[in-house]
Amino acid sequence: ATVSSVVASNHPKFEPGQLVLGYSGWQDYEVSSGKGLTWLDPDAGPVSTALGVMGMPGLTAYVGLLDIGQPKPGETVVVSSAAGAVGSVAGQIARLKGCRTMGVAGTAEKCRYTVQEFGFERCLNYNDDDFVEQLKDACPDGIDIYFENVGGKVFDAACALMNTAGRIPVCGMISRYNDTALPEGPDTLPRLMRAILTRRLLVCGFIITDHGHRLGDFLKDMGGWLESGEVHYREDVTAGLENAVHVFQGLLAGSNTGKALIRVSDDPTMKR
């Protein structure tokens, strides 16, 4: 998504200087019919949050955790990509709902700020050799909700610990996006289906564009949590459109720390 300011307009709804949220792609300027553009309130906070915690990533965490995950106080919630734009919010909402929240991330530094800045009880590095044992140790009562962003070995480890009637909102599987063929065997699908059957798991994929009816609730709740300081966020800003491809590749490799943003010009809401 992109935040832009209107330079010139023949559209009755938009005036020069207004800030808008859209899907303009990687470019400096866009000619738009106005379709798909949303006004942004410059007083609502830094306009960059419309791309992260107050935007689609935040709404994704909100819907995935609350509507699919259905967290109950005292439950154990494990969030993969816990340092990222979606995972960090999912874990913070779980904490606000009274759950024990465990994060999983890919570097010691990400694990550090996931605990310190986002308030997860613990965050494990899946690159540690003893990650599987660490996860087991961190979840002595099993896992009630596993918020899935990555696939691969984190999914396998979490699955093995799921409690009866556990829920797995499937938001992403970033470890597999670059795969061009199925991994070698053995075929672990029957093991997953057996877990789903015998432990009555719910596994549910979702995409945020199906859940627009929750936007109002989300903006109200998240606005309140940000204002009260109960939810924190982190942005990883790179200047220059020419760096977009490199940053995107880094995202797939896990090198960003916070919501990955490309700044193409100064943020007018930060000058105040």
Place this chain on the structure above:
Amino acid sequence: ATVSSVVASNHPKFEPGQLVLGYSGWQDYEVSSGKGLTWLDPDAGPVSTALGVMGMPGLTAYVGLLDIGQPKPGETVVVSSAAGAVGSVAGQIARLKGCRTMGVAGTAEKCRYTVQEFGFERCLNYNDDDFVEQLKDACPDGIDIYFENVGGKVFDAACALMNTAGRIPVCGMISRYNDTALPEGPDTLPRLMRAILTRRLLVCGFIITDHGHRLGDFLKDMGGWLESGEVHYREDVTAGLENAVHVFQGLLAGSNTGKALIRVSDDPTMKR
């Protein structure tokens, strides 16, 4: 489950001659404290239906299809083990809810009576060489609900055809119960997770003992459907307790036709 008649009783709730539903195991007589026993009404129909269409198998179909599957008129529902005690009921309820219902079974004879007796639109034999193509042909608009009883190649074929926002109630995986190790590769789990993610599928295991609160609705609905002739059932009765092991092995191999029952004595409700 077992249907028995009370021979002698010191329990205030039970009298000799009463029929009861219980879980007595494979034996001619049981000494019971009364715990877990339910009275059966001898006027409600053949008492054997308490073990099938009016019992746990019927309730399993009812909950899996209606509560997890959430069928809508015009949707395409595929039921595996469609000739069996659970699948046959799941398909008939789907038809009553206005869905197109396709069955999958393992012999031509099972397919025949699944269409003729249970009213499925079509029933495919998964042992046919071109089963995958047949399923595709039978579901030109994709599959909205796949009622899963078997796992293996039927699951794989159905998964490939699932529509966006499709539902997969996972009731059983009979093709895998005898496995002692994971199958050889490739590992197809990432393919399933990708389908769950990109098509926003819901996959949900269930066990009927979690859904006792639906028993009242079920008995009312199913009683009505049986009385009006809208739901049919089939029983595969073998006489003699000494045949129980053999019949159970046959069930796992798919050789029964209808709800597999062992008769240890005459059914008093059939003498009327």
